[in-house]
Amino acid sequence: MADEQIRTIGGCHMCKRTFSFVPAQVMTVMMDPETRLPLGMTVSGAFREPTPEATARAVEAYVCPDCVDKVKQLKEFMDRPAPPFGTWQRGNP
Numbered sequence: 001m002a003d004e005q006i007r008t009i010g011g012c013h014m015c016k017r018t019f020s021f022v023p024a025q026v027m028t029v030m031m032d033p034e035t036r037l038p039l040g041m042t043v044s045g046a047f048r049e050p051t052p053e054a055t056a057r058a059v060e061a062y063v064c065p066d067c068v069d070k071v072k073q074l075k076e077f078m079d080r081p082a083p084p085f086g087t088w089q090r091g092n093p
């Protein structure tokens, strides 16, 4: 028998794509089933400290590698100290 890690098929919570993964290595996020958004994320996309009620009802959901990359990019964007609005120009130069 080959010493391979057992892969499982599951659905990505974010893009609904079916993908195979090693359960011990897959990225999961805590989802609030009531808002169907990641725990702590508001409908507007901003992060907020999750309420104890939301934390209690949160469920673990699988995320495919593609969406993990997207989340990382989003986090990097939001971690920036100031949005790059200073370079905006208006009207005629």
Ligand SMILES: [Zn+2]
Binding pocket: 012, 013, 014, 015, 016, 017, 063, 064, 065, 066, 067
């Ligand atoms: Zn996905």
